[in-house]
Amino acid sequence: MASLFNIGGAVIKKYTVDTPYPVGPVHFYVKEYDDFLVLFDTGPNTNHAKEFLKQSIDLSKLKYLFVTHCHADHYGLIQFIKENSDAEIFISKYDLFRLYNLDLRIKAMSRILKEIGMADTTIEKIIGVLCMFAKEVPVPDGIRVLEEADDILEDLKISYVRCPGHSQSDIVYLLDGKAITGDVFLNGIFQTPLLDIDADYEDDRFINYLYFCDTIKKMKELEKKYEFLPGHRDYIDSVDERVKFYVSKMCERMVSLKKYLKLGDILKALKTIIPEPDAEPFKTYIKLSEILFFKDFYENPKLLLDSLKDAKIVIDNKDIMMCTD
Template sequence: MTPQLEYPFNTLPAIGETLPVAPGVHWIRMPLPFALNHINLWLIEDGDGVAIVDTGYGLDTTREAWNTILDGLGKPVTQIIVTHCHPDHLGLAQWLSEKTGADVTMTHGEFLAGHALWHQLPGYNVPAMLAQFRRHGLDEARCQALDGRGNAYKRGVPELPSSFRRLLGGDTLAIGGRGWRVITGFGHSPEHASLYCEAAEVLISGDMLLPRISTNVSVFAATPNDDPLGRFLDSIRAFRQLPETTVVLPSHGSPFRNIGLRVDQLVEHHDARCAELLAACTGPRSAGELLGILFPRELDTHQVMFAMGEAIAHLNHLEHKGAVCRLVGNDGILRFVKNN
């Protein structure tokens, strides 16, 4: 029989409600205004209080749901842990911190990246992103559509914490009398923090391991030659060390078991993507020209941003492996061609 992921829960928590998924761990599901229409957040019982893991996108409906949940808890929030800086995770961290009095806890890399995106610092702003996309051959109509969105990050993260408690990979957080080990991962974001509790056999994976979709891996304009896909693959392979009985609590989709199988599936997925691109690079091709190979479906403007970042990431990965080389045409566009 072909191995499959095991999904131990048949029901989803309604907005404003929680669902137990392990002793002392509760699942929350909040809305997102995108094609990917939900995010999972987590509560961990912490003595006489509760710790929050991730906070949701800056929507009034999410604030209302949090108000309902917090009113029903009847206990204080001890800490607010953010896995990474993306708006659906960091979005309401400062609002929750002000509301509950709890500190925000996250890695240094995610704190700084959040501020870089929010304040539109060089290499992390819309003009830099568009310059990178144009250099990689994205058509002008799509670039103009992206430009028209402005700073979309700030809409999802209305305000940012100005201070935080720092997490480091290998740290152990004491929550509810149990240890939660911080596992940092790279490629999806600068210094993503997953949390593993051996006693509860639970991994809060954030976006590093998702059961049904592949995590976005993009190249920032600030680091145009980086290999985030290589970093991501190295990061998820490390999860193979965890027991197969571990319940993985992902940020999107349902909790699942059989962690090693999911890692293998994701590695195979990205290998296949790279193979498709390599086969298409018998002559010089840009990321913009190759976008339809990786994403043959119709993409909205929000999805184009992620798709371009991912196309560049795969081409950079092939270059780092020595499979392709990059050329700059007379038009200034970067193209990649297969090495003989």
């Protein structure tokens, strides 16, 4: 399925393709220049997505690919594009760190999980999930660093803003009055802030919550000038409503976890949701990521309250206070 966004003669096309993931169909976007195309994200690494991509765009005209973040539904076809076009591929330096430092990430993640009190068998299975993610998408040689592409971006009249929270590498691309937002603040989806190590410090956990609070302010400012084009579903309301949804969903999920967060017992909090983590390593990883985000929020709710105040987003603070008292 395709849609057109026409601003002042500049055409951006949105394409939607199914994914095998719980998040559902994903969008990728194409900007048409006079004699070449620029692609934003790719869809997943499936045969259906490959055929859809080939039928949707003329790969012989594809000159650049820019990725919002390296999760499989958004960058899954970069190897396919490398093999079937002459496109230059750009991703954030933070994703490059993730892709090329798996051994370092495994070592640091194992330590983080050990500190939580997780059993060795569970750690092994969660690390197995991370390795599966890493192998799910073949990554070609010659990928270029987005943060080193200023000249090309200037020529294309494209800019970008880092908006971490869901991951460390979330990029929002800005062009023609549009903001291609990837997985930043999706409609009706609490997009899990995924547990990973910090690429800037390598041995530490990336604190999604800290950056989420800053991203609220960034997105609120972007909303004044740009129409948002999300990675999933439609962006039918506002940053205010998206943030209210995230905060309310977070507080709702924290109700049964608060007593464990107060004690700093992450493992017990996890086991109220997944009694046998060994049996469900993928779900364990997802829920553990959420719980650590909740922990950081519980320990410093003022950070979120200050961010909401700065962004002039009015929210009922009673929910926040009830889940952090």
